[in-house]
Amino acid sequence: MNRTAFVEELKQMRFEEAYEGYQCKRLSQEEAASLLGVCSRSFRRYINRYEESGLEGLCDKRLHTLSVRCAPVDEVMALTDLYSSRYNGWNVRHFHRWYQRKHQGSRSYSWVKNQLQSANLVAKGQSPGPHRIRRLPSALPGMMIHQDGSTHLWVPGVYWDLIVTMDDATNEHYSMRFVEQEGTVSSLLGVKDVLKAKGIFCTFYSDRGSHYWHTPEAGGKVDKNNPTQFGIALKRLGIDMIAAYSPEARGRSERAFGARQGRLPQELALNGITDIKAANAYLNHHCMPAYNEEFARPAREQGNAFVRLAGVNLDDCLCQRYERRVRKDNCVQFNNLNLQLPKDKHRYHYIKAKVKVVIHFDGLISIFHGPGRLG
Numbered sequence: 001m002n003r004t005a006f007v008e009e010l011k012q013m014r015f016e017e018a019y020e021g022y023q024c025k026r027l028s029q030e031e032a033a034s035l036l037g038v039c040s041r042s043f044r045r046y047i048n049r050y051e052e053s054g055l056e057g058l059c060d061k062r063l064h065t066l067s068v069r070c071a072p073v074d075e076v077m078a079l080t081d082l083y084s085s086r087y088n089g090w091n092v093r094h095f096h097r098w099y100q101r102k103h104q105g106s107r108s109y110s111w112v113k114n115q116l117q118s119a120n121l122v123a124k125g126q127s128p129g130p131h132r133i134r135r136l137p138s139a140l141p142g143m144m145i146h147q148d149g150s151t152h153l154w155v156p157g158v159y160w161d162l163i164v165t166m167d168d169a170t171n172e173h174y175s176m177r178f179v180e181q182e183g184t185v186s187s188l189l190g191v192k193d194v195l196k197a198k199g200i201f202c203t204f205y206s207d208r209g210s211h212y213w214h215t216p217e218a219g220g221k222v223d224k225n226n227p228t229q230f231g232i233a234l235k236r237l238g239i240d241m242i243a244a245y246s247p248e249a250r251g252r253s254e255r256a257f258g259a260r261q262g263r264l265p266q267e268l269a270l271n272g273i274t275d276i277k278a279a280n281a282y283l284n285h286h287c288m289p290a291y292n293e294e295f296a297r298p299a300r301e302q303g304n305a306f307v308r309l310a311g312v313n314l315d316d317c318l319c320q321r322y323e324r325r326v327r328k329d330n331c332v333q334f335n336n337l338n339l340q341l342p343k344d345k346h347r348y349h350y351i352k353a354k355v356k357v358v359i360h361f362d363g364l365i366s367i368f369h370g371p372g373r374l375g
Contacts, residue, residue, distance in 0.1 A: 022047075141169045145191075155269070156269075175193035354369075
């Protein structure tokens with residue numbers, strides 16, 4: 001059933017429902033007309049046509065009548081025969097020119113193309129994508145910070161993740177760090193390097209990695225109302241997060257990784273570096289300064305958008321916090337661990353109390369009840 005026939009059938013079903021309600025006086029004329037999405041005058045015309053000819057009277061007679069502007073069938077068949085017999089394989093634009101010059105055709109290019117496509121003689125072209133505009137870099141340093149990770153064979157036989165945190169306005173790298181596997185801790189360490197060196201920035205731009213965002217559907221939109229531990233940590237500092245939905249969207253960091261993958265393995269091999277500690281030392285003392293000297297650029301505007309830290313304890317802000325409830329044995333269960341709370345002189349016990357389990361950068365686990373540390 002085509003769409004037009006479906007619409008007509010739906011219209012008839014709705015009319016029967018409205019007509020029955022009107023006849024039984026359950027619906028007024030205005031209510032019945034509103035049910036059909038028409039005015040009262042149109043509804044009265046529908047009643048007259050229905051009582052004269054039944055449901056067939058409601059059909060739009062124009063649907064079964066050919067338009068006076070429709071091309072004759074003989075002309076359409078002559079066009080398709082001409083193309084298939086003499087010009088098969090020609091593109092439509094080329095054929096249309098010859099159709100006008102050699103065969104005195106008077107039809108438009110669009111009409112010829114549609115007829116050939118309807119006869120499956122030429123393929124339909126792909127619709128053009130949306131017009132894209134190149135995004136300008138941020139005006140000031142500190143307005144947007146990029147972070148991304150790249151898994152690569154940085155040293156022979158070993159894959160590491162390289163986590164890079166850079167400025168959108170200047171391409172300056174603030175943090176480069178090799179880790180065994182990218183995750184919440186490695187990403188927070190990169191942010192910590194920026195905060196200690198420059199201060200608090202405005203926005204954070206990243207991909208949709210699971211430690212950055214919760215994504216209910218694979219490949220879908222991120223859930224901004226359900227932040228990850230990383231997102232909660234940045235929210236404490238007033239930093240907004242922006243998710244990138246394609247590699248092209250974060251093209252600056254992607255292009256930068258291409259340069260790193262083409263240079264870093266050779267430099268590490270030249271210096272005989274094979275362990276991750278020595279590789280990170282090389283990144284901080286040699287690679288990052290050299291990269292910034294070569295690729296960093298001035299911002300579009302003078303000044304910066306960083307806000308200096310004043311009395312902010314980064315270790316307390318950039319940590320992972322989980323809420324748990326104390327069991328009857330004064331233990332807190334967390335990640336297959338039973339964390340025993342020591343005896344407190346201020347309170348007999350903490351059974352059923354809600355506490356916060358805090359994981360610090362060094363792996364230390366603390367338990368807090370309100371502002372007080374229990375252990």
